[in-house]
Amino acid sequence: MSGGAHTAVATVAGHEVCTDHWIGGERVPSPERFDVITPIDGSVIAEVAAGGEREADLAVRAAHEAAAGWAGLGAAGRAALLHRLADLIDANVERLAAVECADMAMLLESLRLRVIHRAAANFRNYADLAVAYEERDWHSKGTWNRVQRMPAGPAAVITPWNAPFMLSTWKVAPALAAGCPVVLKPAEWSPLSCSLLAELTRAAGFPPGVFNVLQGVGEQVGAALVGHPLLRRISFTGSPETARHIGVAAARNLVPFTGELGGKGPLIVFDDADLDAAAAKAAGQYDDAGQVCLAGTRLLVQESIREPFLERFHAAVDRHVLGDPREPETTVSPLIHPDHLERVDGFVQRAIAAGDTLVRGGRRLEGLLYEPTLFEPRSNDAEIVQREVFGPVLTFQTFADEEEAVALANSTQYGLSGIVYTGSMGRADRVGRAVRAGIVWVNTFLVRDLTAPFGGVGISGIGREGGNYALDFYSDLKTLQVLDGSVR
Ligand code: ADP
Numbered sequence: 001m002s003g004g005a006h007t008a009v010a011t012v013a014g015h016e017v018c019t020d021h022w023i024g025g026e027r028v029p030s031p032e033r034f035d036v037i038t039p040i041d042g043s044v045i046a047e048v049a050a051g052g053e054r055e056a057d058l059a060v061r062a063a064h065e066a067a068a069g070w071a072g073l074g075a076a077g078r079a080a081l082l083h084r085l086a087d088l089i090d091a092n093v094e095r096l097a098a099v100e101c102a103d104m105a106m107l108l109e110s111l112r113l114r115v116i117h118r119a120a121a122n123f124r125n126y127a128d129l130a131v132a133y134e135e136r137d138w139h140s141k142g143t144w145n146r147v148q149r150m151p152a153g154p155a156a157v158i159t160p161w162n163a164p165f166m167l168s169t170w171k172v173a174p175a176l177a178a179g180c181p182v183v184l185k186p187a188e189w190s191p192l193s194c195s196l197l198a199e200l201t202r203a204a205g206f207p208p209g210v211f212n213v214l215q216g217v218g219e220q221v222g223a224a225l226v227g228h229p230l231l232r233r234i235s236f237t238g239s240p241e242t243a244r245h246i247g248v249a250a251a252r253n254l255v256p257f258t259g260e261l262g263g264k265g266p267l268i269v270f271d272d273a274d275l276d277a278a279a280a281k282a283a284g285q286y287d288d289a290g291q292v293c294l295a296g297t298r299l300l301v302q303e304s305i306r307e308p309f310l311e312r313f314h315a316a317v318d319r320h321v322l323g324d325p326r327e328p329e330t331t332v333s334p335l336i337h338p339d340h341l342e343r344v345d346g347f348v349q350r351a352i353a354a355g356d357t358l359v360r361g362g363r364r365l366e367g368l369l370y371e372p373t374l375f376e377p378r379s380n381d382a383e384i385v386q387r388e389v390f391g392p393v394l395t396f397q398t399f400a401d402e403e404e405a406v407a408l409a410n411s412t413q414y415g416l417s418g419i420v421y422t423g424s425m426g427r428a429d430r431v432g433r434a435v436r437a438g439i440v441w442v443n444t445f446l447v448r449d450l451t452a453p454f455g456g457v458g459i460s461g462i463g464r465e466g467g468n469y470a471l472d473f474y475s476d477l478k479t480l481q482v483l484d485g486s487v488r
Contacts (some may be wrong), residue, residue, distance in 0.1 A: 018199065025296060033050055034047070036048055039336050040105055042338070043287075059214045060225065060228040062158075062209035063230075064474075067153050067180070075177070081206055082124070083123070083127050084123060086127070096165060100164070104189070105334050106162075108326045110370075116165065116223045119227070123168040126173040128176035129174075143481045144482045144484065145479060147477075148479075153230075153232030153233070155232065159185070165196075170454075177471065180232070182211050183210060184197075185213075185218075188215075197213070226245075226250065234249075237404070257462070258473055263297075264414040265437065268419065268421065270422040272423040274421065277311055283319075285394055288333065291320040299394055300397055340391070344389055347391070355374060356395075357372070368463075373393040376397070386412050386413075406434040415436045416439075419442075439457045
């Protein structure tokens with residue numbers, strides 16, 4: 001961290017990005033700044049403001065002051081602005097994709113064609129859902145009753161470094177649509193695209209203070225943010241360890257919080273499955289260098305198809321192209337940061353030392369690239385099976401029957417997602433029900449209808465995002481009851 005010259009704007013992939021906080025509709029600097037590197041070549045691409053207590057306080061106060069006006073606009077008024085923001089995101093896809101690619105090395109083609117548009121779709125979806133989010137009226141025991149939905153007030157949104165733009169919109173869109181001003185604290189390894197979101201909210205005509213970006217180190221500015229007494233909601237995505245800190249801060253102020261906390265998803269392949277599709281999807285778990293919380297990182301394959309599955313899997317992994325995320329042929333990009341590479345390699349080295357069988361990969365390549373890696377663990381208790389690596393590292397285990405498959409699937413503390421490959425509807429239903437997770441995909445992966453809930457069980461999370469479930473979180477429900485005949 002440096003206290004050097006004030007450089008409020010960085011040029012990233014040829015585009016200007018604000019590197020200050022965005023608070024109350026204005027750029028706000030901090031005396032301290034921190035370096036952001038690009039995983040593409042490890043060079044410093046920006047010096048970003050490192051906030052603390054003062055900036056957290058400014059941001060939450062700005063959100064608090066904007067709350068009444070934002071609530072007063074009503075769902076339809078807010079929806080008009082959210083639609084305008086969505087249109088601006090679509091119109092700025094090239095810029096957003098280029099900056100996000102430089103910031104976290106997500107594949108450029110995927111950002112341009114899919115991910116950024118999905119972020120825009122989140123805003124449209126929530127604009128429309130909030131307008132349709134009805135207040136319920138009924139008559140009972142001589143009274144007229146209505147459930148009113150009140151915006152909860154200022155919300156803190158804390159996001160991780162993987163897919164920072166799109167992931168932030170899962171939280172920012174429902175919060176804004178429900179009428180809550182937002183203070184967004186992006187992760188310090190990939191903080192830049194969220195500054196562009198702030199710029200687009202201004203262009204869309206959002207009132208000052210409705211959307212704020214607070215930059216800095218989690219333990220400093222993040223902790224100051226979640227402890228602020230004027231906050232009414234906290235939504236977090238990150239590690240279980242950090243969630244515990246945030247939960248304590250939320251408890252102190254009695255503020256509801258949701259946490260999406262990672263996973264160790266099973267990818268279960270039964271002998272009645274389309275093996276080519278299953279093996280291709282298993283190899284696809286290395287996409288984005290495995291830095292995906294929903295990934296099916298534990299391959300659980302029926303013993304009877306072990307060899308044909310592995311043959312197809314290896315062939316599919318061999319087709320991966322590791323390299324620069326800006327190149328269209330690249331399918332596996334570098335890891336986010338040297339510290340993360342050390343962490344991933346630490347898991348690999350410990351697994352080797354513990355006697356797990358390294359089936360393929362296990363080596364660092366140039367820069368921050370890491371080989372797609374597969375282990376056959378010595379036991380289900382192995383660290384490499386039980387802990388989230390968040391890198392291009394999968395495990396391979398076999399099972400005899402459905403019962404054993406489910407037992408293995410449910411044998412970690414996590415419970416975010418599961419993937420099942422089978423040709424049987426009955427099995428899809430049985431196993432889908434038995435797997436302990438927030439979402440189970442059968443013969444597909446990663447596509448979720450935006451109105452469906454999303455979240456985890458066990459140490460994978462608390463609460464649900466998606467659809468009206470997120471609108472419920474950002475609303476205070478109130479019952480209004482009026483005595484019959486007492487009003488005209
Ligand atoms: P990851 O493993 O994805 O880096 P973290 O839980 O460390 O997950 O970080 C997720 C987000 O939480 C980041 O934006 C980080 O800055 C923030 N963060 C880290 N520590 C704290 C904290 N004590 N209070 C609030 N936010 C924090």
